[in-house]
Amino acid sequence: MPLLLNRKKENKIMYENIYEKHERIGKGSFGEVFKGINKNTKESVAIKILDLDTENDEDIADVQKEISILSKFDSEYVTKYHGSYLIDTKLWIVMDYAAVGSVRKILKSGAIEEKFISVIIREVLYGLNYLHKSCGIIHRDIKAANILLTSEGKVKLCDFGVSGQITMTNIKRNSFVGTPYWMAPEVIRRSNYDSKADIWSLGITIIELASGNPPYANEDPRNVIYVILKSKPAKLGSNFSLAIKEFLDFCLREEPEDVNIYIYILL
Numbered sequence: 001m002p003l004l005l006n007r008k009k010e011n012k013i014m015y016e017n018i019y020e021k022h023e024r025i026g027k028g029s030f031g032e033v034f035k036g037i038n039k040n041t042k043e044s045v046a047i048k049i050l051d052l053d054t055e056n057d058e059d060i061a062d063v064q065k066e067i068s069i070l071s072k073f074d075s076e077y078v079t080k081y082h083g084s085y086l087i088d089t090k091l092w093i094v095m096d097y098a099a100v101g102s103v104r105k106i107l108k109s110g111a112i113e114e115k116f117i118s119v120i121i122r123e124v125l126y127g128l129n130y131l132h133k134s135c136g137i138i139h140r141d142i143k144a145a146n147i148l149l150t151s152e153g154k155v156k157l158c159d160f161g162v163s164g165q166i167t168m169t170n171i172k173r174n175s176f177v178g179t180p181y182w183m184a185p186e187v188i189r190r191s192n193y194d195s196k197a198d199i200w201s202l203g204i205t206i207i208e209l210a211s212g213n214p215p216y217a218n219e220d221p222r223n224v225i226y227v228i229l230k231s232k233p234a235k236l237g238s239n240f241s242l243a244i245k246e247f248l249d250f251c252l253r254e255e256p257e258d259v260n261i262y263i264y265i266l267l
């Protein structure tokens with residue numbers, strides 16, 4: 001897996017020998033995502049370009065090492081990372097391309113039906129099971145924008161692990177915006193938290209898929225953390241089955257169970 005830690009011009013040349021950058025397919029608070037082609041294999045890839053605001057090569061090396069670890073992960077439920085390249089002040093992260101894009105994008109045309117929500121959530125649980133059990137990492141940012149769909153209808157988690165690492169280093173970020181709505185109370189309190197925090201965020205994602213937005217979406221992101229701490233967990237409307245409502249209640253407990261139990265319930 002290519003890992004280029006210096007800022008030499010050769011990086012750009014080497015990168016351009018392998019990948020061809022095409023149109024922009026998305027934008028997040030970390031940077032932009034482009035479609036690309038691996039010129040050798042002809043496979044489509046997604047290229048995430050992050051703007052760095054650190055001159056500290058150790059910070060960048062840490063992020064790149066993290067990506068190199070992630071690139072060894074191999075599950076049909078998580079997006080495969082191919083490598084990362086430092087070009088001037090930009091970090092290029094190359095990963096599998098998911099042609100349909102994120103589930104958040106699909107939500108733009110309306111809320112998703114319960115039967116499809118169940119399928120998406122089940123596949124996300126398989127992905128979480130892999131990350132938690134086989135890789136020992138917490139995703140930390142489960143939400144519709146980080147669930148991708150391929151042209152074959154496969155569900156894949158993305159942005160796992162990377163987000164936390166990147167926030168810890170000095171890569172530019174538009175502060176807190178966009179993430180607190182999905183945060184577990186123990187994460188907000190910054191008390192000891194573990195992989196179960198992902199299960200809370202999964203519960204919030206169910207509400208996002210069912211209604212178009214996470215709870216308290218109209219709250220200012222700076223206030224929403226206080227609202228989450230003092231409110232009772234959100235519920236689904238009466239048009240949803242008892243099974244999914246109970247599943248949601250189970251996710252939105254402060255001490256949720258191990259990920260395997262959720263897979264078992266949903267089967």
Ligand SMILES: Nc1ncnc2c1ncn2[C@@H]1O[C@H](COP(=O)(O)OP(=O)(O)OP(=O)(O)O)[C@@H](O)[C@H]1O
Binds near residue numbers: 026029030032046079
């Ligand atoms: N591997 C990929 N294949 C296809 N589309 C992708 C891929 N990765 C990201 N995208 C698209 O690019 C968009 C932006 O992704 P990005 O990860 O930069 O931000 P985000 O997760 O949407 O938001 P934030 O960075 O604020 O958490 C996604 O919502 C998705 O539509």
